[in-house]
Amino acid sequence: MSNTTTLTIASTKINQDAEGRFCLNDCHRAAGGENGKRPSLWLTNKQTKELVREIAENSQSKNSCFGDFQPVSTVTGGNAPGTYVCKELVYAYAMWISPSFNLTVIRAFDDLVQGKMSRTKNMDTTLPLRRARLAFSAALRFNKQMGMEVGQARLKALATAKAQTGIDVAKAYGWEAVSQPAPVQARTLNATEIGQHFGTNARGANLLLKSSGYQTDSRDAKGRIVWTPTEKGRAYARLEDQTKAHAEGTVQQWRWYPSVLDALEGEGGVA
Known part of the structure; x- marks a missing residue:
């Protein structure tokens, strides 16, 4: 054999x-x-x-x-x-x-x-490996649904699987080349920075993005507004890890490429 x-x-x-x-x-x-x-x-x-x-x-x-x-x-x-x-x-x-x-x-x-x-x-770790692979699969699917770039989605899924199971899935399965996320060519902006460009605040910027068709709003379990880019807006946005204020760890937040400023101005913007 x-x-x-x-x-x-x-x-x-x-x-x-x-x-x-x-x-x-x-x-x-x-x-x-x-x-x-x-x-x-x-x-x-x-x-x-x-x-x-x-x-x-x-x-x-x-x-x-x-x-x-x-x-x-x-x-x-x-x-x-x-x-x-x-x-x-x-x-x-x-x-x-x-x-x-x-x-x-x-x-x-x-x-x-x-x-x-x-x-x-001949492996005693068959079940743990299967669990690690399934953890990777679930995390990868979720990351892609959240709009992450492919390389970033894979790397974060590998990190998630390792955190949950203690197993490096890429190493265990011999995946020699896991794509690295492409370098970002431009910095990204939050709603406050977009608002400053148009002489308004973060709320005004979010409403502008919504009225222009770049994002939608919904409510989370605690009743807080959650802004999510539309299909139109995905070309101008990226999901990024952000350090929590006054706490350890990170949260994920949609941020916008500077090109969205020109797009908004082309649709009227705000004074």
């Missing part, structure tokens, strides 16, 4: 991203790197697009255990750029290349599964 826990095809290591997808560019190299078999060409096929759409619409996909799953993800920077896809798409791509390569891929996945089974049988 094989002891591998990393997918290897034709002696080529196939990298995975933090959500378990496999690098299609590595698969292309494993197949010989023929120019006419590039992943970009395959992804433009009508049949491929239909398969991607079918997997995406199936929220209960076998590979969706890592949160808000998408079958295809393209990474353009960092240490491991490329196109990452779910297992089903790796099989489909391999068949498109050739039946013989498809068989090689099937056997490689068999070796991977056998290796993971062997590893699991």
Whole structure:
């Protein structure tokens, strides 16, 4: 029985991203790197697009255990750029290349599964690892729903899982490259600072953002107003950690990019 826990095809290591997808560019190299078999060409096929759409619409996909799953993800920077896809798409791509390569891929996945089974049988931490992975999955889903950038959402989910279980999920599962959040090119503003720009206070700024369609308001369990960016406003806002006043720890707060000032002025603003 094989002891591998990393997918290897034709002696080529196939990298995975933090959500378990496999690098299609590595698969292309494993197949010989023929120019006419590039992943970009395959992804433009009508049949491929239909398969991607079918997997995406199936929220209960076998590979969706890592949160808000998408079958295809393209990474353009960092240490491991490329196109990452779910297992089903790796099989489909391999068949498109050739039946013989498809068989090689099937056997490689068999070796991977056998290796993971062997590893699991010899690990006393199987249940804790599963709990840590589920904690990561839940935190990642929540962070994305809150509008965090992908890199920031993953890093905070890893930190949450470690705080809850004591396990470093990325290290335990061999995720070699977890995307770092992109550097912020501009500082952000709170409602008070936006209000100062328009000669009003924080309340006036929040009402302006609401009337212009950039945010909505609701009430929390204690009856306090909670402001949340609309779909229109998300392009100008980011959820950030803020240090609590007069207390330890942090809270999350929506803040606005300076570009929202120009957007508001273009819609009339306030005097």
